[in-house]
Amino acid sequence: SVIRLADYRPPAWTVERVDLAFDLGIDRTEVAATLELVRQADEPMRLNGEGLELLELSVDGRRLGEGEYILANGVLEIAVDGDRCTLATRVAIRPAENTALEGLYLSGSRDKGFLLTQCEAEGFRHITFFPDRPDVLSRYTVTLRADRARFPVLLAGGNPDGAGELGDGRHWARFVDPHPKPSYLFAVVAGRLERISHDYTTADGRAVALHIWAEADVIDRCGYAMDSLIRSMQWDERTYGRNYDLDVFHVVATHDFNMGAMENKGLNIFNAKYLLADPDSSTDDEYRHVEAVVAHEYFHNWSGNRVTCRDWFQLSLKEGLTVFREQSFSADMNSAPLKRIEDVALLRRAQFPEDAGPLSHPVRPSQYSEINNFYTATVYEKGSELVRMLAGHLGRDGFRKGMDLYFARHDGQAATIEDFLKALGDANDADLSPYLAWYGQAGTPRLTAEGRFDAAQRRYRLTLRQRTPATAGQPAKQAVPIPVRLSLFDHSGAALPLRLEGEDRAGDTERTVVLDGAEHAFVFEDIDAAPVPSLLRGFSAPVILECDYLPGELAILLRHDPDGFNRWEAGQQLAGLAYDDCRDGNVDGSALRAWTRALADLFAGGGVDDALLAELLTPPGEIELVERQAERDPERIRIARQAMLRALARRIGAEPLRERYEQLRAATSAALDAPSQAQRQLKRRLLDLLALVDPAGAAERALAQYGQAPGMTDRLAALATVATYASPSAEEPIAHFRRRYDGNALALDKWFAMQAMLPGAEALARVQALEGDPAFTLKNPNRVQSLLGSFARANPTGFHRADGAAYRWLADRLVAIDALNPQVAARIATAFNGWKRLEPVRREAAHAVVAGLAARTDLSRDLTDILARVALG
Numbered sequence: 004s005v006i007r008l009a010d011y012r013p014p015a016w017t018v019e020r021v022d023l024a025f026d027l028g029i030d031r032t033e034v035a036a037t038l039e040l041v042r043q044a045d046e047p048m049r050l051n052g053e054g055l056e057l058l059e060l061s062v063d064g065r066r067l068g069e070g071e072y073i074l075a076n077g078v079l080e081i082a083v084d085g086d087r088c089t090l091a092t093r094v095a096i097r098p099a100e101n102t103a104l105e106g107l108y109l110s111g112s113r114d115k116g117f118l119l120t121q122c123e124a125e126g127f128r129h130i131t132f133f134p135d136r137p138d139v140l141s142r143y144t145v146t147l148r149a150d151r152a153r154f155p156v157l158l159a160g161g162n163p164d165g166a167g168e169l170g171d172g173r174h175w176a177r178f179v180d181p182h183p184k185p186s187y188l189f190a191v192v193a194g195r196l197e198r199i200s201h202d203y204t205t206a207d208g209r210a211v212a213l214h215i216w217a218e219a220d221v222i223d224r225c226g227y228a229m230d231s232l233i234r235s236m237q238w239d240e241r242t243y244g245r246n247y248d249l250d251v252f253h254v255v256a257t258h259d260f261n262m263g264a265m266e267n268k269g270l271n272i273f274n275a276k277y278l279l280a281d282p283d284s285s286t287d288d289e290y291r292h293v294e295a296v297v298a299h300e301y302f303h304n305w306s307g308n309r310v311t312c313r314d315w316f317q318l319s320l321k322e323g324l325t326v327f328r329e330q331s332f333s334a335d336m337n338s339a340p341l342k343r344i345e346d347v348a349l350l351r352r353a354q355f356p357e358d359a360g361p362l363s364h365p366v367r368p369s370q371y372s373e374i375n376n377f378y379t380a381t382v383y384e385k386g387s388e389l390v391r392m393l394a395g396h397l398g399r400d401g402f403r404k405g406m407d408l409y410f411a412r413h414d415g416q417a418a419t420i421e422d423f424l425k426a427l428g429d430a431n432d433a434d435l436s437p438y439l440a441w442y443g444q445a446g447t448p449r450l451t452a453e454g455r456f457d458a459a460q461r462r463y464r465l466t467l468r469q470r471t472p473a474t475a476g477q478p479a480k481q482a483v484p485i486p487v488r489l490s491l492f493d494h495s496g497a498a499l500p501l502r503l504e505g506e507d508r509a510g511d512t513e514r515t516v517v518l519d520g521a522e523h524a525f526v527f528e529d530i531d532a533a534p535v536p537s538l539l540r541g542f543s544a545p546v547i548l549e550c551d552y553l554p555g556e557l558a559i560l561l562r563h564d565p566d567g568f569n570r571w572e573a574g575q576q577l578a579g580l581a582y583d584d585c586r587d588g589n590v591d592g593s594a595l596r597a598w599t600r601a602l603a604d605l606f607a608g609g610g611v612d613d614a615l616l617a618e619l620l621t622p623p624g625e626i627e628l629v630e631r632q633a634e635r636d637p638e639r640i641r642i643a644r645q646a647m648l649r650a651l652a653r654r655i656g657a658e659p660l661r662e663r664y665e666q667l668r669a670a671t672s673a674a675l676d677a678p679s680q681a682q683r684q685l686k687r688r689l690l691d692l693l694a695l696v697d698p699a700g701a702a703e704r705a706l707a708q709y710g711q712a713p714g715m716t717d718r719l720a721a722l723a724t725v726a727t728y729a730s731p732s733a734e735e736p737i738a739h740f741r742r743r744y745d746g747n748a749l750a751l752d753k754w755f756a757m758q759a760m761l762p763g764a765e766a767l768a769r770v771q772a773l774e775g776d777p778a779f780t781l782k783n784p785n786r787v788q789s790l791l792g793s794f795a796r797a798n799p800t801g802f803h804r805a806d807g808a809a810y811r812w813l814a815d816r817l818v819a820i821d822a823l824n825p826q827v828a829a830r831i832a833t834a835f836n837g838w839k840r841l842e843p844v845r846r847e848a849a850h851a852v853v854a855g856l857a858a859r860t861d862l863s864r865d866l867t868d869i870l871a872r873v874a875l876g
């Protein structure tokens with residue numbers, strides 16, 4: 004059944020107060036709920052409830068008999084007279100049997116593990132009967148009762164409100180949350196956990212006890228998360244004037260979690276992967292992810308919790324906005340250009356392919372059959388790009404004013420995307436409604452730019468056009484406002500002051516023009532020679548730019564643009580043209596020459612800092628490059644990409660590569676400061692480039708680096724290089740890594756993932772062998788992601804074998820995973836996205852497998868939904 008945005012109706016009954024009492028047990032937990040309900044419409048009361056054993060049901064103190072309610076298809080329906088009532092239920096649930104990790108479940112083993120909940124989007128209905136929709140906001144009181152020895156720590160969202168003994172070895176604890184919240188933000192945690200704490204005082208003077216909880220063996224890896232949390236709180240106070248609003252804030256780490264983390268009110272729960280960090284087991288990237296995800300969940304306290312979503316179609320209202328806030332925070336904490344490079348690369352790698360295939364959907368979808376399948380790159384990352392455009396439109400102070408009004412106006416409410424645009428607009432006397440088109444339309448717009456220089460008039464005419472290709476179920480597209488930040492450079496690389504036709508004097512060298520129709524020409528005056536336009540600076544809109552640059556023009560930007568991001572962007576575009584040369588066998592192509600020469604000069608010149616240089620030396624990945632092929636053959640893409648990298652390595656020269664590598668090696672430390680991280684990143688790039696021109700020299704250095712690495716970044720990078728370019732020599736270090744990190748789940752995940760991503764014909768056999776490792780299990784989402792997910796989504800040559808063996812193997816595993824955990828199965832299944840554009844042999848093999856899966860009737864709604872859409876191609 005399909006849920007449609009157009010069918011939205013406010014709730015017929017709301018819940019003012021909820022009182023929940025849990026008698027916790029691993030096999031069986033009883034939940035007693037008392038709901039104070041208020042009628043809003045003349046309809047029966049309908050509560051969601053799935054997988055609940057109903058023990059008792061009463062209305063206003065009177066127990067209901069069998070004929071007095073209907074319980075079918077996950078809905079409990081009761082006809083009630085009057086405008087208010089108190090409903091009491093008692094149900095039993097079975098946490099240890101809950102392998103879907105939705106609702107109340109067990110993390111870890113029966114004897115050592117702990118109990119926790121995940122409710123977003125619709126998990127609360129697996130805990131108790133409730134109108135489980137985000138526009139029902141209630142005040143929660145939660146009492147937990149459990150055996151003290153087995154469950155010494157009892158946590159729920161809200162402020163603590165008493166605790167004590169029950170006499171029979173059991174104890175209790177109560178929590179009251181003063182802030183009305185939707186059911187998806189409810190959470191409890193119970194078990195043996197350790198904590199680290201910090202006393203924080205908010206800018207508005209509230210004393211808050213911060214606690215991060217984890218199992219004893221990893222509690223000493225929570226320090227970085229605590230530092231990140233403190234920085235996040237201070238940043239939100241400074242940047243948006245937002246203060247935390249409870250007396251305690253708990254954060255809990257679990258190894259068993261379907262997604263990254265969850266912003267439950269006062270009790271955030273994290274996948275351990277995004278909370279734990281130490282130099283011996285975490286890479287630099289992982290440190291940055293921890294900082295970003297801790298911030299993301301914390302920022303949700305305002306953008307998501309205090310102001311929540313009216314319905315799940317508005318998901319990007321909280322997710323797009325919170326990703327934007329998180330990205331701005333990370334940019335402030337680290338390097339802004341590098342952060343932008345990372346975000347744009349992610350958008351292109353994850354969101355553009357989604358937007359171009361059968362799973363495409365608008366940032367605000369208009370229908371869904373399973374909401375869990377809409378926690379996507381489109382809702383999150385493209386959603387963030389839309390907020391970034393709005394923020395750019397209003398300017399720094401205007402956006403802050405708009406956010407202040409949004410929070411003030413909608414505090415305690417469940418809002419819509421219209422509400423958001425309206426508040427931002429009202430605070431600035433602006434009409435932002437044209438941007439709504441972005442939210443309702445799938446597909447990545449193509450922006451075409453055509454420049455014409457008129458020497459006689461000393462004018463440069465830049466014509467911009469837009470067109471969005473048809474997407475699944477959305478054939479006709481409208482124009483959207485596209486802000487284009489731009490500069491014009493002369494051929495010496497100097498930026499020109501800009502004066503548009505009709506203006507009386509020249510302004511800055513950079514400005515933003517907005518294309519708000521299908522086509523518009525912008526005329527720049529006082530231009531002496533044909534300029535090189537630098538367009539979409541800072542990636543000012545999430546579009547694909549089509550501009551017939553000559554390689555030499557891009558090389559000018561790559562060499563001279565003072566802005567790191569734009570320099571990288573010019574390099575990426577030039578690299579795309581260089582790739583075309585390699586693909587077409589044109590080893591002496593002008594783009595390939597321009598790209599390698601510009602980079603070799605920058606490398607030798609020494610003017611570029613290590614981090615940016617590492618990024619510049621990285622062309623678009625194999626997944627982005629498929630867009631440059633008509634018929635997609637991952638093997639040929641890899642060959643062409645390796646050829647361009649080899650050409651680059653040759654142009655720089657093996658000796659300079661070795662020399663620079665050795666310099667960096669001598670400076671090696673495990674320090675976390677930005678320059679040290681940059682050195683490690685550049686070192687890794689150089690080693691990979693060296694492997695293409697001096698395989699023996701690179702392997703020898705990589706083996707030495709593995710042995711001497713002071714931290715995980717250098718260790719893992721070295722291992723991957725050896726395994727990719729000198730696989731026989733990798734056996735020993737791979738076995739060594741396995742022994743060294745036995746019992747360290749997050750390190751083992753990286754060990755599985757690194758091997759799953761090794762390219763080539765042996766990849767499938769390697770992955771199948773790894774399934775036999777005693778540490779492998781289909782029950783743990785991180786482990787499945789690290790082996791199966793990495794293989795299917797990040798190893799194009801391995802997964803897309805021409806004989807289709809990997810497709811058949813994955814189909815088999817999907818069925819097995821689906822029986823345990825539908826959300827995880829559905830996510831892995833998106834690896835089949837794009838099968839229709841593969842070359843014919845692979846296409847046919849993939850199609851057979853996808854069609855076979857889609858024809859099954861025994862799969863979950865999650866997996867069925869993905870397969871049905873993917874099968875359409």
Ligand code: ARG
Binds near residue numbers: 262266300375378
């Ligand atoms: N709200 C969480 C976050 O972004 C993610 C929840 C994902 N839920 C899901 N069912 N996939 O921060």
Ligand code: ZN
Binds near residue numbers: 321
């Ligand atoms: Zn989020």
